[in-house]
Amino acid sequence: MPSSAPLPSGDISAGHSPTKSQIRRWRQYLADERAEAAVYRDLASRRSGEERAILLALADAEGRHEQHWLDLLGDEVGRPLRGDVRTRVLGFLARRFGSVFVLALAQRAEARSEYADDADATPTMAADERIHEEVVRGLALRGRNRISGTFRAAVFGANDGLVSNLALVLGIGASGASNQAVLLTGLAGLLAGALSMGAGEYVSVRSQRELLEASRPSDQARAALVHLDVDANELALVYRARGMAPEDAQARADAVLGSPGTSALTLPPPEGVEEVDEHEAIGTAWGAAGASFCFFASGALIPVLPYLLGAEGLTAVVWAAVLVGVALLGTGATVGVLSGASPAKRALRQLAIGYGAAGATYVLGLAFGSTV
Known part of the structure; x- marks a missing residue:
């Protein structure tokens, strides 16, 4: 998740007066951050559970970026500006739809961040935007699989x-x-x-x-688990046939047989990777x-x-x-x-x-x- 490291106060703290060009740019950045935070809050209002919490955390992160530009502008904040056209369109869609389409647009918006090339933005802010892109990509993954x-x-x-x-x-x-x-x-x-x-x-x-279904363990095989010879433990061969190393296969089989009533013949996904329902990704x-x-x-x-x-x-x-x-x-x-x-x-x-x-x-x- 985004870093919470404190943001430096930029040119103002160094005693330099910002130029008119800087003030205009900072004001636009401020407006964009406010608009992006509003987009994430609107998306969160249509979600629940962990997804809602993640979107609200993204909105909070945009709020920290907003504070950075407020600190730099000081008395030069001026009247509130509107975000750029793309962010306003994104906000309109988020309020009315809140779909994977909006998350995909939000991912593109995060990828367009100019903070990495702007000396007035901090490296932490630039890094945040890159991580935000990956967070939104993860949120959009399930929706993309569902409609793919x-x-x-x-x-x-x-x-x-x-x-x-x-x-x-x-x-x-x-x-x-x-x-x-x-x-x-x-x-x-x-x-x-x-x-x-x-x-x-x-x-x-x-x-x-049908091909995917043919690759899944049969109900008869699951039912046979309780009758397997614990000492011979032929279940380990199943996991070895699916690509697990002999030691890992043996440990997995022992764990399955040691849990009464289990029917877990499927392999767990790789560490750190969310399991994807292939049937859902293919569609009906x-x-x-x-x-x-x-x-x-x-x-x-x-x-x-x-x-x-x-x-x-x-x-x-x-x-x-x-x-x-x-x-x-x-x-x-x-x-x-x-x-x-x-x-x-x-x-x-x-x-x-x-x-x-x-x-x-x-x-x-x-x-x-x-x-x-």
């Missing part, structure tokens, strides 16, 4: 729907087909693709869950299938919209490409935020991949055009 299966299916479905149907529509349109033929092709691609994606996700997730087969179907259909509808609204020729092509481009930027940015990466880089990557695939199909349509 459905989220993966949703992102994959939406992106596939956008790119594949845009490529299909542009390719058929460039071949010289009529608007009616392009529209029917796009709608057929939407329905066929959504059904295929939904069925594929169901089979994929169901199969993966029906949830993944539904997300994939709905998001593919939603994505595949976008390149068809201009044709549904009566646009023709190059106008329809341009509108389809623009609408899909905006959607690709949105899905890429969302993935970036939730993964703790740069939203801009992920958005541009999605756009480049999508336009690359659609552009190749459009060129092929022009090359092999017909008069359909």
